[in-house]
Amino acid sequence: MSDKRASSRLRGIVILLGLFVGARAHSSGVPDLLEDPLLTRPPLLNYGTVLQSETPAVTCPTAIDLAQPLTLAGAVDIGLCNNPQIGASFAAIKAQAAAVGEARASYLPTLSAAVSPLRTRTQYPDLPTSNSTENGHTLSAGVSWRLFDFGARAASGEAENRSLQAALANHDATIQKVMSNIVEAYFDAQTARATLVARAESTATAQQTYEATERRQRMGVAAQSDSLQAATALDKAELAQQQATAADRASSGALLYFLGIAPSTELRLAGLENAGTSHVVEDLNYWLEETATRHPAIIAAREQWKAAQAKVKVARSEGLPTIDLVGNFYQNGYQGLQANRSNTTTVGIIVTIPLFDGFSSTYKVRRAQAQAEQSESQLHDTDQQVLTDVIKAHAEAVAVAGKLQAAEELLRAARSAVASSQRRYDKGAADILELLSVQSALADAQLERVRGVAEWEADRLKLLAAAGALDRSEIGDHAF
Template sequence: MSWRCVLALAAVLPLTTPASGASGDAALAVPEVCARAPLAAPLDVLEAVERALCHHPQTRQAWAGVMAQAARLETARAAYLPAATASIGAFKGNSSRAISGRPQLDSRQNSDTRAASVDLSWTLYDFGQRRAGVEQARALLEAAGATRDATLQSVFAAAAQAYYDLLSAQGALAAARDAEQAARESALAAAARHQAGAASLSDKLQAQTAAAQAVLSRVRAEGEAQNAAGTLAAAMGMSVATPLTLAAGPTSLPGTAFVQSVAVLLEQAKRAHPSVRAAQAQLQAAQQGVAAARADGMPTLSLSASVERNRQSSESQADADARSKSIGLQLRIPLLAGWSRAAGVHAAQAARDAKAAELAQTEQDVALELWKNYQGLGTETESLKASEELLQSAAQSADVVRGRYKAGVGNLLELLNAQSALADARQQRVQATSRWHSARLKLAASLGQLGYWAVR
């Protein structure tokens, strides 16, 4: 099975738009990017996510787990079918007899034997042991599917986060370059004023120091951008040295229509989160394990039949051809097994109780994560508004102070402070935007309904 076909099966995943979110988004279809080698330039977040889903090792591991559990389910179902065994054999032999002192009585005989048989066994009734095994395997398959969903959503979220991190790092780099350019211009202006005798040497040196600090900040921002690019490339299953060119960031923020009251979101997460669904399925499997352990000590009724043919020929006797057939019912009644069956039932019950506790813990963890991400999105939304106001104020202040300084009525310290405040405001705006996208993505992921709608 190709991974293109495997990803086509992802249409059953809950990676769709929530009922309260934007409409028109289908479930995960086959990403076309899986079939094309060239990397799009510029790269958008959708292609980054699709490439991660296609090539990340965790997705392949998750699908292999589902396939293995599906095979185990078929094995459990096979217990309802009859079992037949055929045997065919051909044998050659010889025998000799020698009597001491009477060689005339010595004899030697060769024989040729051929045998064939077919045995049939079919369990007719077993007090629910096979049914429990099938239901247990089916529940484990559901758990594997839910674990696969959780893995895909984790890979999805990690790739999208890496994309936003790189976008943020590039934005921070652009802001650092702007700050560097402004600092250089201020240093040139201070040098010109010093040469004209309108400024002191101290002003000139302070301006040069600020310019050097701006260069250092830009160099560090370049390093952060390179690290973020390598992280995104690795998330897409590519070489960390792959050059990446991102599409321009969105001019407007994506919608948050999926955000409802926290009570409604908690109910959605409890119902749809793949981690909860996996824990629920594992609890069901453990319950069926108890039923199977109890049925293990019950009688079984089986149908058995056999057909056998044996043909033998020898040099001294006529050929012999023997045939036999048999059919019957067999009732197997376990009598004593050294209390092992009772211990097996107790072990299965303990495993069931452990899975019940695990489900409760998972529900609690999911609820807590959702609560934190819900509060986080609210905080980052307010921070985003405040960062916009801060940036506008700092930009206006820097323009005014720069004009005053060029006109000769301002001082250098005032200019450097204004430029530093503007650079800091730009950085905070970039960081606030990145944190808002991250908070929105985390909230969608904590609902267990992360999909392409979340990055559009």
């Protein structure tokens, strides 16, 4: 009877342990000590899905309100929240943090326990009266602790830690890339929208000029050719406005795609603020030095290379001897149920010496070495590609700074020319061709000014992104 009670208690303990482990794995409200007992999670994961690895972190909203005009800051926030690449890189950090935990766990002992309720029946055909039935259980518990392995665990831990750093850097690089794409799409949409506004203003001006010419013709102070030329200019302005409308729809659709919003959504954009060239575009050598030291894509590639080098050490160590401390406890036998109650304890040291594995370890080392060489080549390729992007972005930023200043001077001159020509035309001192010419020049100057503002802001931020220095604070206040 006592054996049955003991067996029942042991089964209850095993069941309770199983329920506890299951609850720990599925419950979201358990302490972090149980979720991450070896403290492998980087702080970024504790914030959940965030816009940028910054403090305090900005979490994504559950709903997006587009009733207000969309600013660049709002576009970046929405795009970062909805972009699947960022979600994938965030999940990669979680997976690699778990891999770091597995590497750290190899330093700890492993414990195991088993209970086996048994029923043993012995029959003697020639002596039925000697038949016996015995109920009982066996209980076993074991501990194993690796004491020495020639650095395999250390190399594995280094490789996983390097890979975690690479995953964190890759997450930042993904954010930089996504922000750069959103910035480019946003200013393309801004340029198209401003172009549409400028074309509409040109159409309105052409309409006013046509009506004024018609009145002058009826009064006999203008020739019919003036009205025909004014009508032609109006038709051209209306055609240009229609083309601008199509370009505006296309650029708005592209921006909505990057934001992860349905293309049919009505999009209102905040107006472009006046931009100046007071921002200094530092020397190219400064940008190249900054990029080489801080760009997350280069950091990620470098950490991957170091992880691959550590995996070569792991492959070499796997073919070396290991030393383990083991201990076991058996109750009521360890090869089957014994008739008499017993307790057996064993303690020992196990030295495992690999003698021959069919040259498997040799080829594992060769493969790890080849992967390390591949990672080194990828590092050089990433470094070269990133620096090339910085050189291009720097050249574009320098060029557009001068272009914006020239566009502002051109716009002032065009406005003065239109005002002067309008006064002269009203007094009959200028013909319609002169007036239409200066009006066309003003429309072109307005477009160049709009393009200059958008290109300056876009290229300035794209240079920061190319150098890996585009922080969320460079764009403006958070939209949420």
